[in-house]
Amino acid sequence: MIEAIKINNLKYSYQGSQQLFDDFNLTIQVGQWVALVGHNGSGKSTLAKLILGLIVANSGDIDVFGERLSVATVNHVRAQIGMVFQNPDNQFVGATVADDVAFGLENMQKPSSEMPKLIDEALEIVGMQAFKNREPHMLSGGQKQRVALASVLALNPKIIILDEATAMLDPEGRDMVMQTLQKLKARFGSELTLITITHDMDEASLADRVVVINDGKLILDGEPATVFSERDIMHSNGLELPFAGELLAKLDKRPNSYLDERELVQWLSHLKK
Numbered sequence: 001m002i003e004a005i006k007i008n009n010l011k012y013s014y015q016g017s018q019q020l021f022d023d024f025n026l027t028i029q030v031g032q033w034v035a036l037v038g039h040n041g042s043g044k045s046t047l048a049k050l051i052l053g054l055i056v057a058n059s060g061d062i063d064v065f066g067e068r069l070s071v072a073t074v075n076h077v078r079a080q081i082g083m084v085f086q087n088p089d090n091q092f093v094g095a096t097v098a099d100d101v102a103f104g105l106e107n108m109q110k111p112s113s114e115m116p117k118l119i120d121e122a123l124e125i126v127g128m129q130a131f132k133n134r135e136p137h138m139l140s141g142g143q144k145q146r147v148a149l150a151s152v153l154a155l156n157p158k159i160i161i162l163d164e165a166t167a168m169l170d171p172e173g174r175d176m177v178m179q180t181l182q183k184l185k186a187r188f189g190s191e192l193t194l195i196t197i198t199h200d201m202d203e204a205s206l207a208d209r210v211v212v213i214n215d216g217k218l219i220l221d222g223e224p225a226t227v228f229s230e231r232d233i234m235h236s237n238g239l240e241l242p243f244a245g246e247l248l249a250k251l252d253k254r255p256n257s258y259l260d261e262r263e264l265v266q267w268l269s270h271l272k273k
């Protein structure tokens with residue numbers, strides 16, 4: 001069976017810096033939604049850049065749908081991967097939402113007769129069709145990120161990587177984007193492989209699989225429930241569990257003595273801090 005991404009014995013260091021990835025291995029199956037998590041500087045974005053061929057490994061191999069990433073194949077590999085970045089304001093080039101989605105299609109030299117349909121389809125998937133003629137800068141952060149996602153979807157990628165795509169959004173914007181990703185998975189299922197790079201463990205818990213890295217090393221890898229049962233390991237790698245997991249763990253440490261209502265409220269509000 002061909003994997004979406006297969007990384008073998010990867011070694012990488014930025015020039016003048018110590019080894020970041022040293023014999024790193026990771027396989028992502030076709031159709032999987034993988035949340036890649038790790039604290040600041042753990043190597044998540046670097047891994048995305050290596051997969052996209054924006055930077056080149058010192059040694060080791062990256063295969064994308066069985067195709068070995070190299071100078072000769074990088075354009076073909078990259079054409080299969082869509083990327084959504086952190087800052088919603090840095091991702092717009094068009095004067096309207098529709099122009100923006102059209103931009104990528106023009107770059108791919110799609111015939112202009114096909115464009116309106118492709119633009120409508122992509123905007124419909126992310127629930128932004130009603131905003132087609134709006135100016136992108138008038139949209140909320142969550143709406144902007146959904147348009148960025150539509151621009152990527154219009155190009156029909158097999159893999160989408162979202163690098164902290166919700167980090168700059170308010171809670172409502174985050175919810176919008178996460179619900180859109182869930183809809184995408186429901187609609188495209190095994191045809192679409194998703195990699196979400198995030199600090200937010202509640203978001204990570206929506207994925208099929210959570211991969212925790214630290215200093216370029218794979219620390220934990222499994223279904224969200226399995227990974228989040230390792231609270232001590234998560235904490236020692238600078239990460240918390242999703243809110244519900246942290247709360248449950250803290251409730252476990254409740255005082256043995258009887259608490260009246262006032263004391264219970266006090267204890268619970270102390271937990272929240």
Ligand SMILES: Nc1ncnc2c1ncn2[C@@H]1O[C@H](COP(=O)(O)OP(=O)(O)OP(=O)(O)O)[C@@H](O)[C@H]1O
Nearest residue numbers: 014015017020038039040041042043044045046047
């Ligand atoms: N262009 C660069 N040149 C030199 N070192 C870099 C460069 N980009 C990143 N690094 C270093 O590589 C390490 C990994 O960085 P990377 O951005 O991949 O981490 P990250 O997990 O994505 O972090 P964050 O969550 O803060 O985005 C860090 O120590 C970082 O300082």
